[in-house]
Amino acid sequence: MLLRIPGVYPPQEDTWLLADVLDRHGLAPGRSVLDLCTGTGVLALRAAQAGAHSVTAVDVSRRALVTAWTNARLRGHHIRVQRSDLVAGVRGERFDLVVSNPPYVPAADDELPDTGIARAWDAGKDGRALLDRICVGAPEVLGERGTLLLAQSALSGVEKTQTMLEEQGLSVDVVARTEIPFGPVLAARRALFESRGLIAPGQRTEELVVIRAVR
Structure with missing residues (x-):
């Protein structure tokens, strides 16, 4: 069971799909890991449990960072928490693995919420307000032969994500897919x-995918 402060996104199917890929491909042991949009910190924890050399968990939400740090502490793991707008706070660092389950749900308009639980899923009219920025920013902090694992819905343009990452010089493929019923949102x-x-x-129903991009 994970501690979750009210207002923090609870782990759901997309989280577990990404966690399964992280486990199956054995990408964390001995490596430096960056978890963007960490939420409860479950992916950061999964990397730490797998033997990552270091884990940094990033979120814009103070509640999320308190939650992630506490969950790690309760399990005897050390993770560094960083309040940051995506990679802004870790520019200049390099990571072997970047994982991210960002907000990606298409919304009524492009105005992003800056408070409340909707901040965990609303991502502009096309659902790409954060995805586009991750596609550009994450490669900046990837080390040599580094890997990005990114979860998203097919509703927010899988092909565009693949194209943008390829334009950053990465080798890209879809490593997991699943079809799930619509949730309440x-x-x-x-x-x-x-x-x-x-x-x-x-x-x-919607299709969820995990995209892997390798330098």
Whole structure:
């Protein structure tokens, strides 16, 4: 069980899909790991438990960082927590592995919430407000032969993510996929998604993917 302060995004299917990839591919042992948009810190913890040399957990939410640090401390792991707008606070550092499960849900408009739980999923009209920035920023902090693992929904443009990462000189592939029913947030936006052509009429599921990009 994880401690979770109210207002912090709870681990869900996308989190566990990314955690499974992290475990299956054995990317953490002995490596320096950066967890962007850490939330409860579950991915940072998974990396620490797997034997990462060092783990840095980043989030803009103070509540998330307190949650991540406490969860690590309760399990006897040390992680560094850093309040930062994505990679802004760690520029100049290099990591062997960057993992991220950022907000990616398309919203009614491009105004991003700066407080409240919706900050954990709202990502502008196309769902790419953070994805685009990660595609540009994460390669800046990847070390030689470093790897990025990035979770997102097919609703927010998998091909665009792949193209942007390839433009940064990375080798890119999709290493995991799963289809899940809409949760409460997506179910409430089904009419909006249909009107934009993001889903078929009557569609009630979304595809989640994990993208791997290697320098």
